[in-house]
Amino acid sequence: MRYHLVFLWVLVLLVGTIDWLLWRILITKEVQQGWRKWLGVAGLIVLPILFLAGFLYFGLQIPDASSPQVYNSFGTFLTIFLLIYLPKIFFLFVYGVGRLPDALPRKPARQPERHYPRITRAKFLSQVGIIMATAPFVTLLFGVLKGRYAFYTRHLKLSFPNLPQAFDGLRVVQISDLHLGSFGTNRDPLKEAVELINAEKPDLVLFTGDLVNNFAGETRGWDEIFGKINATMGKYSILGNHDYGDYSTWPSEQRKAANFKSIVAANRKLGFKLLRNESISLSKDGDVIALSGVENWGHPPFPQYGDLEKTWSQTNGEAFKILMSHDPDHWDAEVVGKKRYDLTLAGHTHGMQFGFELGKYNWSPAKYKFKRWAGLYQVGKQFLYVNRGLGYLGMPARVGMPPEITVLTLRRG
Template sequence: MSTVLMGILAFGFSNPSKIREANNYDFFYFVISVSFLILTPKFLLAASYLISLVLRLFKARYFSRILLMSSLIISLGLMINIGYGITFGRKTLRVIKQEIYLDSLPDALDKTTIVQISDIHLGGFKDDSFIRRAADEINSFHPDLILFTGDMVNNYYQEMLGFEDEFAAMKASFGKYAILGNHDYGDYSNWESKEQKQINHQTLEGMIEDAGFELLLNESAKIDINNESVEIIGVENWGHPPFPQYADLDMAMKNTEKQSFKILMTHDPAHWADRVIEKTDVPLSLSGHTHAAQSGIQFAGIEFSPMYFIQKYWGGLYKHGNQYLYVNRGIGCVGLLGRIEMAPEITVLTLRSK
């Protein structure tokens, strides 16, 4: 089995340019998912075996046997858990309800309801049934606002074809707003020309707007809720080198009013730490991007993802002074076609005044 798997990996990644040109992700997802399913338990077993050899050198055969048996049981459980995440976990919709108490929130905006969705990656879906279910769930909360924080597709606008009605069906009393994520620019694909890439990008923007979302590209939108001014600020993706940093927060906030209540949408939560806190007066920011690594541990109310070692703000609510950040764990999958203890998330945020 290991030989077959290594052969698949060698074949799949021997020519990485072909992967970047692919618009069908089935083989790519298959390779990543099977590798994760088989190699992760084997890595644990191999590490345990090496430790057991050390224990035997010190005549601790009893502890060596306990270690090997324990690792075997844990590896089996891990394989079952990964298999479940690939088969069912990515289809199990999770609704997280979060109240956020804000010092600067006017009383008239108390109990304003925002539904946040993020990182849909439509290239990983075979049909529209899951997105239709998500739309029905979103509408059941009768939100004031729906905010989408980027990564509609993996690379290509064609991935959105067949899903337009589901996004158009999402309803909010005061509007739907969207920004772009790192995958929405097509930077992860090889293009025959800059013009081809630009057409792909512009077509995707048009499709998002045709679905009823106002796309904010380093700009803001002013709305009135209960006679209070609310400004939704949206920046383009704040990328990590070597990818471009399209975000321009100064430009996005150029026309905002000092007295208005502001909500910032920025795809990458690292942008909040680097450009927002202590440098702006924006009380609430919303991000996605991390997917919470699509894997983690949830036990006794404690949640942890290995994404923490890469991205400090990987999922949930964070606070710095009087400024808040919520990081949505995403709906779709990229790379690993599965979610292990980190189900697809719809976030229902209720703003509360103190």
């Protein structure tokens, strides 16, 4: 709790400083009166207090939350905070950079120079800053209203010399990180996603974890939607770090165990066969490949329920093997060079729900947390694909990192 309070006071100090600087820049002595003065006071005093109270409230509520509504309310609160303060921070950056030359020492001019009044320069920078500060506001607002539902289908073709002939052309659709509680009662977006999945006519649909945010109740009513996903060779799933109920304080271990049991059962109701540290064989025209699913394994603070040794022991010498593992860090820790899985599918990162991609170059804050955070990776003859997630968590927005449906076509190379 002590660290939470320190964070909150640092946050309110930051917010107060931002509003104070804006007051000094935008409100001149001539207008520091009447309604404009009170508007400035509201920004300088009232807003920081309100946001401090909000963060304090949710900081106390979330650990003991008993329903997804608390998480969704915090996401809305955080979005409002960012919509207000991101433009302010952006404005101060633009204004500060523009005024930087004034702070640098200058050599005495040899010839008379024409000097514009300082106030004119300041006003110009203020106007430019205000115009440019609208960019983060509009971008985030678009991410809230449209970006989180702008489903994007990514197609990849991968070749493997050891892929059995009967599986040449196998179409695998991967989805990940549904976080059903974040959608609340809004079913329509994921109906569209299911239509996009079926349009790809997949042989396999593989879901790589995080069905919920925390609670089994989030899955109610979704079976009618996900039950309509069609795959000729089946639909399989694994558990993600959010599926264990670890992000809440439970009144008893029995309640937590009952919640987890219901989440496990929900995978079956939604039409998925859940693989929990186990492997199965998939057969076609006399050829066989292995499909393995390991429980969540991540670096702390993420849980390590995965048992790859147990999972690997259930394979039967198949020439080609696919592994589902929620956290991409698991690939480097226990798979590459240790277990001969040809293709590993992961999720977990969401691409931080923010970033951009220009051709082959992509960037997201996720790259500073995860070594493998989105897209395709290869080490030797082993491949990892990290799905950016179909749902969202926390802030109800996606900016430059659209919800993803991955279609992998496997060829015999």
